[in-house]
Amino acid sequence: MSDELVFYTHPMSRGRIVRWMLEEVGAPYRTELLTYGAGMKESAFRAVNPLGKVPALRHGGVAVTETAAICAYLADAFPEAGLAPAPGDPQRGAYYRWLFFAAGPVEAAVTDRALGVVVPEERRRMVGYGSMAEVLDALEAAVSAGEYLAGGRFSAADLYLGSHLMWGMQFGGIERRPAYETYVARLAGRPAAVRAREIDDRLIADRPQP
Known part of the structure; x- marks a missing residue:
């Protein structure tokens, strides 16, 4: 094959x-x-x-x-x-966490905002992301904790989440915050x-x- x-x-x-x-x-x-x-x-x-x-x-x-x-x-x-922590590496958990946080809550929250969907406060438990504010705060804490998301080394989680931040800030779906801009600048200059x-x-x- x-x-x-x-x-x-x-x-x-x-x-x-x-x-x-x-x-x-x-x-x-x-x-x-x-x-x-x-x-x-x-x-x-x-x-x-x-x-x-x-x-x-x-x-x-x-x-x-x-x-x-x-x-x-x-x-x-x-x-x-x-591009990923090895199986058995404790950082594998953080790698999966942020990779799929971007694929789930981040993308859903940004898409809803773009479509003008407003989730009533009493129904936030029905959506996986809760609120856009909570998603943005979680992202800020994650990218402020270190240079990269999983063990201080660039991984596919950084590539994927960083791409969402780049696009979101470029097109207005995600507000610009200094922590986001510092993080994506670190990624955008990679030769690849x-x-x-x-x-x-x-x-x-x-x-x-x-």
Whole structure:
């Protein structure tokens, strides 16, 4: 079975997070660019992701969807890249905690805010994030505790949560706080992050985007 990495994406999507992760991993990969609409709904791609959404990854015979899951998968599939605490390392808990905090409460709270959804105070127990204020305070405490989220070393959790902070602050979904800006500045200058941005920005410039 081939162990080829195939990355399905659009340069104006959450695929930018996975591109950064792939550049951190350093393994060769092939990019399949899909267009919004018909391109993502074709049967060939739906065999990879039935929802017809990017990003998605195929690694040999394994298909992985959902951005956080792809990041976690790549960290474990390529342990030599050092993007996750090893199994048994006590920092593995913090790694999982913040990776999936970003995938759950952060994304849900930011999406609700963008859609104008206001959760009544008496119903906050029904939503996983409670309130936007609580999410933002938890994030601030996490990124202020040290340089990185899990044991003082950069990991996929930093890449994923940091990406949400970068996008959120850029587009107004997350308020700017000094602790956030210090944290994301530390991440954005990583060589893999720079390469990934350059690749996707060039793709946006070079082709029409439906």
